[in-house]
Amino acid sequence: MKAARYYGRGKIQIDDIPEPELTRGSVGIEVAWCGICGTDLHEYLDGPIFCPQPGEYHAASGESLPVTLGHEFSGTVYAVGPGVEDIAPGQRVVVEPYIVRDDVDTGPNSKDYHLSKDIGVIGLSGRGGGLGEKIVVERRWVHPIPDSLPLDQAALVEPLSVAYHAVERSEVRKGAVAVVGGAGPIGLLTCAVLKALGVTVIVSELSSLRRQKAFDTGVADYVLDPREIDVTQEVFRLTGDRGADVAFECSSAQPVLDTLVDALKPAGILVVIGIWGDRAGIDLFKIVVKEIDLRGAFAYVNSYPAVIKLLGSGSIDLQPFVTHKIGLDGLISEGFDTLLHHSESAVKIIVSPSGKGL
Numbered sequence: 001m002k003a004a005r006y007y008g009r010g011k012i013q014i015d016d017i018p019e020p021e022l023t024r025g026s027v028g029i030e031v032a033w034c035g036i037c038g039t040d041l042h043e044y045l046d047g048p049i050f051c052p053q054p055g056e057y058h059a060a061s062g063e064s065l066p067v068t069l070g071h072e073f074s075g076t077v078y079a080v081g082p083g084v085e086d087i088a089p090g091q092r093v094v095v096e097p098y099i100v101r102d103d104v105d106t107g108p109n110s111k112d113y114h115l116s117k118d119i120g121v122i123g124l125s126g127r128g129g130g131l132g133e134k135i136v137v138e139r140r141w142v143h144p145i146p147d148s149l150p151l152d153q154a155a156l157v158e159p160l161s162v163a164y165h166a167v168e169r170s171e172v173r174k175g176a177v178a179v180v181g182g183a184g185p186i187g188l189l190t191c192a193v194l195k196a197l198g199v200t201v202i203v204s205e206l207s208s209l210r211r212q213k214a215f216d217t218g219v220a221d222y223v224l225d226p227r228e229i230d231v232t233q234e235v236f237r238l239t240g241d242r243g244a245d246v247a248f249e250c251s252s253a254q255p256v257l258d259t260l261v262d263a264l265k266p267a268g269i270l271v272v273i274g275i276w277g278d279r280a281g282i283d284l285f286k287i288v289v290k291e292i293d294l295r296g297a298f299a300y301v302n303s304y305p306a307v308i309k310l311l312g313s314g315s316i317d318l319q320p321f322v323t324h325k326i327g328l329d330g331l332i333s334e335g336f337d338t339l340l341h342h343s344e345s346a347v348k349i350i351v352s353p354s355g356k357g358l
Helices: 038-046 157-170 185-196 208-217 231-238 254-263 284-289 304-312 328-341
Strands: 002-008 011-016 026-035 072-080 092-095 134-138 142-144 177-181 200-204 222-224 244-249 264-272 293-296 322-327 348-352
Touching (some): 072 157, 157 185, 322 328
Parallel strands (some): 177 244, 322 348
Antiparallel strands (some): 092 142
16 A cells, blocks of 8 residues: 655655554544644654654654654544454544553543653654554544544544644633634634634734635634734723733744733733743743743643534534645655745645545
8 A cells, every 4th residue: 555654854655565553442544634734744844753762762652753643534444453343344434543551541530641651653753653544443532423424524623633732721701702823734723713613713814815714714713913903902901901811822933922912811820832942032021920820731631522522512513624635645745845935825725645535
């Protein structure tokens, strides 16, 4: 089968590799669609980060380079291993792409398995990936999806879960005002979750195309260009001089972080979702005197069931966020190059490893 394999910084190639073997308690999935994530781009440009280091074996997966990429994917079950009785061939599914130690509690009441020691990510750390035609995954990470959710949109369940977890971390409630810094894929999906919960959303974004996407999809009530307007002043004007209740940093950009601190009301909550490659600066005097609550939000934990239910209810429409569909052979030229050099023209690029559906 075909798979996009990562060999180290700047080197990804399409290989023919053997199909994965079913084991006890596992599920075989034919991948329909896989999204290209910002993390994949970071690995390509600056890695290995989550991928194994050259000559080393990843602590979670026990694998070394090369590894198959892709952790945002949907597909159809083609077979199940011994001991799997609640999933059947033909079912449409998404995968929560974690690799954890066997003794980690991943039950429905766990709140921290995503922070466990030596955690890895399917499609980065090993165990196959969504940029291969087929994958075998432990049953506990496989989530059935409703028939009403198309497989191309289902590939966005993973990034939507990132947004959902961040909104959970903020403890925001219906009727509150949120300001979102950055309207990339995660920023837009964060806006979508907030709107579904009845929150007033203000988004700040430099790219005109991404601002238009926020406007066209209706995920934001106010869309601001920080080059044309003082975002902090506008937030205070829109909130009757109170400031925003919560803010979400989705850009990994210092000016955005500074603006969000200023735009928050006293005792407001700032949630940082962006993965920062460089050390950020923050005005701790403002954090102290405004009693700002600063929180990080990493990935997700037991978020998939709630996100799938939200999508099944029709509260969020993911179709407008899928802007490009490509085959595996165009992964670099049509996918990575677009996101690296023309990112303002795309929200989510999804890949069909088999070429079906193109």
